[in-house]
Amino acid sequence: MSDVIVVGAGVVGAACAYYAARAGLDVTVIDRGSVAAGTTGSGEGNVLVSDKEPGPELELAVLSNGLWRELAGRFDGPSKGQGGFEFEPKGGLVVAENDKVMAALTELAAQQGVEHTIVQASGLRDYEPHLTPELAGGVFYPQDAQVQPMLAAARLLRHAAESFGKGTVRLHLGAEVTGFLRSGDRITGVRTTRGDVLGDAVVNAAGTWGGEIAALAGVELPILPRRGFILVTEPLREPLIRHKVYTAAYVTNVASDNAGLETSAVIEGTPAGTVLIGASRERVGFDRTTSVPVLAKLARQAVELFPALRGIRAIRSYCGFRPYCPDHLPVIGADPRAPGLYHACGHEGAGIGLAPATGHLLAQLLTGDKPALDLHPFRPDRFAKEAA
Known part of the structure; x- marks a missing residue:
């Protein structure tokens, strides 16, 4: 039984796991492939503020930019200032x-x-x-910077596992999510090809496949x-x-x-x-x-x-x-249509750069703290017809 189940071991899922573990939660990460095997493994590693129009995504990018710099210092290795994931604040x-x-x-x-x-x-x-x-x-x-995305995802997961207590972060790789477990209306875990996993909350961080995971829970995300x-x-x-x-x-x-x-x-x-x-x-x-x-x-x-x-x-x-996503904003937050389900997906080409802020904000939600940014623009149900 985990406090949080994160579906997706890309950089966004890794950031969600890291910040949840840092907040004292017990985390299980599930992915049908390996760490960074999806979109993360095919990215450039952009950490940009320059390409964002004024508004909520730019605010998210500025927050995330600072968090990447903090992580680079916290994770520092042989290459000083790069955090073990080739962080380059080159502009x-x-x-x-x-x-x-x-x-x-x-x-x-x-x-x-x-x-x-x-x-x-x-x-x-x-x-x-x-x-x-x-x-x-x-x-x-x-402020524009660069990271090596696969290294970043791996370092986030490894640092969480090593720094916040043995067993705090567990990886279930090669396990495909096939459905959700429920107690009444509330989601209480996931079904996978390697067995059921129970959790108090499930975070959909499946990236490009986030819409498919949402559909298994009976909700729609147009990703x-x-x-x-x-x-x-x-x-x-x-x-x-x-x-x-x-x-x-x-x-x-x-x-x-x-x-x-x-x-x-x-x-x-x-x-x-x-x-x-x-x-x-x-x-x-x-x-x-x-x-x-x-x-x-x-x-x-x-x-x-x-x-x-x-x-x-x-x-x-x-x-x-x-x-x-049709409105070019990620989907971040609790899904009121499926209690117990949270989303962290739909970042388009900005997922690497926005990952730390996404994980940080979700961890605040999961622990009952007030998020550092207003998450209303990113709400999961904003695409529903009744929200139009």
């Missing part, structure tokens, strides 16, 4: 192709109210010496997969890119409802010396078929932004599925 540079886009970026930055620096075209190369000179300027966000590809280059001898760099089109694509293909240049280096090149978005179900035309477009956009990449080889690509 993000959003660039504009023309004066009109630059004006829009400047206006957005002013509305966001987060720390930023307006960079004129003449100053871009002070930030990124290899950028194309054919840009109108940009905005630098020092859909949004596929994205990433190109990975060969390791470079010397770092070519200092920050996370992306074009203004990325901000537009994040907020788009279009089901068709959208791409924008998102480029950054890693501690291993490789360069990650994205990003694409399209709703094609769970089709993992590699699209060479999409990869070619990503490569072309990267070279247009950083001409020095033209002679660098791409060594592999991968794709993942972002958990898309």
Whole structure:
């Protein structure tokens, strides 16, 4: 019998388990695969405030940004300041192709109210010496950061298990949830392919598959997969890119409802010396078929932004599925339609960055504390017809 059952061992589920255990709760984490085997294992590791419009998601991102920094210090290992999960507070540079886009970026930055620096075209190369000179300027966000998402999920789970008492966090991997246990209307556990697990509360942190888990409980969450590809280059001898760099089109694509293909240049280096090149978005179900035309477009956009990449080889690509919600906000909180069920899913491409805040806020709910942020905008039943 656990205080909390977390369904999903990605970074959001790991954060929920970590903060629940840190609050003194006994936690069981269940996943049909291994740790970070789903969307987390296919992510870039973005910890961004720069791409969020003013509102509840930006507030969530700012809270989470601070929590990632706290975790990096708390988990510190051989690489000081990186927390054992390659935390890099390198900042993000959003660039504009023309004066009109630059004006829009400047206006957005002013509305966001987060720390930023307006960079004129003449100053871009002070930030990124290899950028194309054919840009109108940009905005630098020092709070933007990067983590290695698989390491982050694993470290959260391991640290919780090792730091908050033996047996506080248990992993049931290779166990698929097939249904829910109930006492009257209240959920009291889950049925899995490896047996029943009892708990006072169940947290749905199944990411892109969060809607399927919700359906097993008889409630609807309109979470859909949004596929994205990433190109990975060969390791470079010397770092070519200092920050996370992306074009203004990325901000537009994040907020788009279009089901068709959208791409924008998102480029950054890693501690291993490789360069990650994205990003694409399209709703094609769970089709993992590699699209060479999409990869070619990503490569072309990267070279247009950083001409020095033209002679660098791409060594592999991968794709993942972002958990898309129609209003582009995650689902966080208790589900009034199914007492005992909580949700922590639907973060789309921001799940890595928003994971600590999501886990922290849910732990506050589970222990009866007042959440640090108003969770009303993220409520699970907001999509119901009667809520329209």
